[in-house]
Amino acid sequence: MEVREDFMDESTLSMMEVREDFMVSPIGDSEPSLRTAYFLKPLAKSLDGSVSEVLSSSKTMQLPPVFEPKEWPLVVHFKGWPKLKRKWVEWVDALQVRYGSVWKKVGIFDAIMSTKCSIVKDENLCFGVAEKWCPKTNTFLFPWGEATITLEDVMVLGAYPLVGDPIFTPLQSQEMIEVEKKLIHARQQPLRKNGAKVTTSLWMNLFLNSGSEIEHEAFLATWLTMVGFSHNGLMSKFVFPIAIHLARGNSIALGPAVLASIYKDLSLLKKTIVDFTNDKLELEVTLLSPFYLVQIWVWERFMNLQPQPMLINQEDPMLFRWHKVNTLKIDNVRLALDSAMEHFRWRPYVQYAGKFKVFYPENETLVLIDTNLDKEPTGLLVSFVTCLRVSVLVGIQSTIKKYLPHRVAMQFGMDQDVPGRVPTFHGTEAIAWKNYCRTISDRSLYFPARLFEGDVTTRYAMWWKQSVLCRHHDFAKNIVQRKRSLRPPPHGPHVLKANKKGYDADVPPGFSHLKTAPSGNSGEDNGEPLMGGLEEDFGDANGRKESRLSSESCSCASGIKVKYLEQRINRLETVIKKLKIEKFGHS
Template sequence: MDESLLSIMEVREDLMVSPIGDSEPALRSAYFLKPIAKSLDGPVSKVLSSSMTMSLPPVFEPKDWPLVIHFDWRRHTKKKWVEWVDALQLRYKSVWKKVGIFEAIMSIKCSIAKDQNLCFGIAEKWCAETNTLLFPWGEATITLEDVMVLGGYPVVGDPVFAPLQSHEMREAEKKLILAREQLWRRTKAKASLSAWMDAFVNSGSEVEHEAFLATWLSMIGFSSKGLVSTLVFPIAVHLARGNPIALGPAVLASIYKDLTLLKNSIVGMTKQLVLGDKLELEVTLQSPFYLVQIWVWERFKNLQPQPRLINHEDPMMFRWHKVKALKIDNVRLALESAMEHFCWRPYVQYAGKFKVFYPENETLVLIDTDLDKEPTGLLVSFATCLRVSLLVGIQSTIKKYLPHRVAMQFGMDQDVPSCLPRFDGTKDFAWKNYCRPISDRSLYFPARLFEGDITTRYAKWWKRSLMGHQDFAKNMGHQDFAKNIVRRKRSPRSPQVSKANKNGNVDDDSNARKRNSDVDAPSGFLLKRLKTVSSGNSAQDGTIANESIDAYVPTCKNLSNPSSSASTAEYENVKRISPLTKLLAKDTVEPLMGRLEEDFEDANGSKESRLSSERVSLSGTQGESYTF
């Protein structure tokens, strides 16, 4: 395997600028996701060519296009499904939580309003070669982090094609197959979700739980045309017995596949329009494509409707239950002009739900070689979201996962991404690539208020990539984010979220900034190099089996504090975190640096939060409202 892929991060000093062009180049230490291109020539300069030269309709009028989209996820009988969920969660909630699918199951109770124009607009930006969305300011994409946070799908566990090992598990699968065959004969070759639920809801069947999970898996894109597929039966049997399955990469692979299908359909339709062909095209999207729509709502403030307030324990999806989409006349134009409306790190608002991912201060967690004790898998999940890999989906669908192209979505800095060769291997080889050991001896967590920058050579490369394709630059509404470099002094940027005080009122930007002045890093400040403590000198492992999540949130010296000493002794209090899988250690550890930015606005871009008075709790639980 390529040496550059063995470790996740690279840290070095480089000239950095703001991606929106409001800063002078500043030499500082920066964190990058690997692999990084060594040269701007060759494959790196050509990788975006195919998408940039694809023809799109000259006018964004989807209602007039001869293209119809069918969403499989909208065919479900909601009332019947919700009643089944409520009936079974009393018995199986602990199992669902053990395998990490509780929030994902509860999320399917939500009703998400379809915004077809938004789906068309975002698909136009899709690049199938890189599995990213191309915008004037750079690349962005739906990542494993998005699938995990928004959808609640686990990204660690066994693959979706894991075989059934025991005789008892294979017998359970046979009972499901038999039930489907009987249903198939009764309904004239249709094992629909509705008919499947009628056969099992309150049936008292010994495989009702497995049948329920098979229904849910079919709903989230693991089968087609609203039917129950035998492909999901082994997965359902595993999950029913508490065996974790990595559903996240399979879900993301299906989303990438559907984005490519929709993009190619739009391009094909455009060719038909040019030739005067009036044939209507129909496209069926089998993935949980609502995640793409919600991804846009979470990140584009100018396209975001009013979300609901939710309780702290509710899944993230409940924010968008029955929320009406904004009426945007031209989604293409709204996306093209959204450079300053794009939120790179929207989930830092929910740090209370994901403390390991979004620490208050940038944190270095030393990785032990004995890593089987960490009870939640959060540390491994975070590392999995950050590294280049291959996603294995249903029916041997394999897609490249390239987070190094969108490093700023994780609070990292962005350099020119290296290209990866085409993959033509098997699903087994792809899965070994996905769950390969990590060689890093430490993991770096950026402060939750930190936003990354881009290198000056990235600014040059992206500008050259756009201007090399004038038609694409014109269609994209190209804005030269590098044109203002050196004109203005760098001012700290910050994630765009407002805070609510103890009285429930939203603080304005200036007051919030005053309270956080103790963690602000001076503009252009270059932090000292820090040494990490070796495994042999670190503190003893603490017992965390019976502690709450607060007990194993990594604690570390604030790396953003300019007065911090670089001595090894000051970092001997770092807690030892042990993920579920073993990570291999390297002999050297890269120095850690960074800085913490100031305060932030709300998710909708204003300095006052637009908080809804309506609260939703689909799980039936009552409690303190989770606000931001």
């Protein structure tokens, strides 16, 4: 079956649109201002027709009137939520010495090391955010805006590679096929002896410290099964070819498959909650994806729901921030999410600019794209560009999910306009993969300054009000004057030239192809800050105030503090003005 041309035509055009428009703050505390804005495509051409049908349809998915998951007789099995086992940690440490360089080459080193973390599960939080899921858009719909887990989150939090060959890549040599046969034979032994299910624990017992010639492949197969690359949570033949490729240094794009499985599980959990409400009792559901990333996503972005993270070193995987961190006691997750407009962080990872310099430049930057840039398999810039464009994700068992970053452009520091509709994808996984890794057609790409936060167009504010906010509050009435921080400089963005020649001493590995144009400044950090640094005072869901330490440069800390104080001052001025009007009839 061929993929519909309208899907391909919409998504293969340029990724960004630049134009002047009237913009307002997403939290509704600014007057409309005319300025140059940067949007992710496709965008809706008008507000007429079916542009808001998807959001409107989400209202028909009736949820329980009261959020009380503890009272639900619902059992959820989180198969992709690894339990920390001493044997597994021992295996990781033993093989890291021998194969760590291979893991780094194929981009899975941090992802493997992250399995040494123990993430404390908060089922109420998982249920609460799943209630907000819209399966038609693969986004969360909150009263105050639309957000989602993106490829950026999978890449930064889970450390899964976004570029490489697809997960369904066949084995290419007789030697690889022979290794697969040995793995299949090892899997059949316990089945033949006593019919035992081949769990990851049983598999580890077979290969840990065995000295087997296929131990590395067996280890990688165990890891893939632990993080959701199995259709039933048991050792599956499906993961063997992937493990064999990775063991030989062949890069596999695991990120899109991970995200597709998360989208699938969020839709399954949302449907289960809705069906339960409508007396269609499904008392048990199994989630196979690494669903802990959903919980970490909430912790990274919702400051009112975030427990105290760990301080980590720059070389540590991001997940180490949440190792054995205790969850917050939240009385009503639904209420906390609905009222989190001013607590939501659109760009939480900018504080880690020392780790992702080009992704989060100090100053806004225009990158000129080399025509061959998309063919560089290890290019981190290509990975980030992939996060920004509409595509199709291929997961296990031929799961295919649409990826719609244009609906959540503010998560990338872009401005938000009414998103255009992307037709349903009809095609094979091979066609879907071709769409995912298509050539970058833009001649240049804009990257906002890392402290910049996007706005929404006035028509988006009107559309959101008509689509969602009519049941919550009047967005338009909340628009008041606000100072805008980090506006684009008058001389325009700094320019970087994408070039595969030469190396820069100040550019981290993977970014050696970026060269600073003679007339521009790269805007990169001068220092290499550790994770953590900023002191942030805020109240959590229990009303407790804490002072958090994250590591960032002084300029970043002062910039965020100034912006935070400006926002607080403007909100206080608005409250005082309203009180004066109510009491005296004037301001």
